[in-house]
Amino acid sequence: MPRRKGEFRNSQSCLSGLSTPEGLTASLRKSGYNKGIMANRSDILNMYESKNMPLISFGAFLKRLLLHFGGAVLLIIITLLIGMAGHMIFDANINWHDATLNSAFIANGIGPYIVPQGLSGKVFFAFYGMFTSLVFMTTLGLVLAPIAHRILHKFHLETEN
Structure with a gap:
């Protein structure tokens, strides 16, 4: 069954790439965060990037x-x-x-x-x-x-x- 955009096979694969700062940075770049585009509602709630983010x-x-x-x-x-x-x-x-x-x-x-x-x-x-x-x-x-x-x-x- 094909996956929709932003959907993961299981919850473990969802979190595995975000466990390192590099994985989190890559995920944010992929979602368009660095371009000033708010990807979803959680970006509005977390308006400021943490010190691990670029x-x-x-x-x-x-x-x-x-x-x-x-x-x-x-x-x-x-x-x-x-x-x-x-x-x-x-x-x-x-x-x-x-x-x-x-x-x-x-x-x-x-x-x-x-x-x-x-x-x-x-x-x-x-x-x-x-x-x-x-x-x-x-x-x-x-x-x-x-x-x-x-x-x-x-x-x-x-x-x-």
Whole structure:
């Protein structure tokens, strides 16, 4: 019976070629990993290569960097939407554009442009300010993670040779 692509005769033959770093590297090259093509869902979950794997191409690195940057932008947009919604819920006399401006100012650390009048609005912005500080640190880590990983991975490759 013919085998389909990616199918093995038994589980032992599936793992036998991957027991050495050379076998793992050959398997990754065969699957197109080094070209920046994600072969299957497990590649998405294991986004970074281990120290036994070769350095990915510069194009694949740029794709990874763009993916992380897109995630950071999405996180910032969601954070601003949370701030806008909270400001409009807790302060009824504000327009959406003023709520956007206020949320952006608080997210940047400048402080509120329009101070809420009610106690609930002030409490919301206190917690929103702390939340945006956490989002800032998370975003910074998200954007810098691929760069730090590539530098450390290259360093480990050079020390092994």
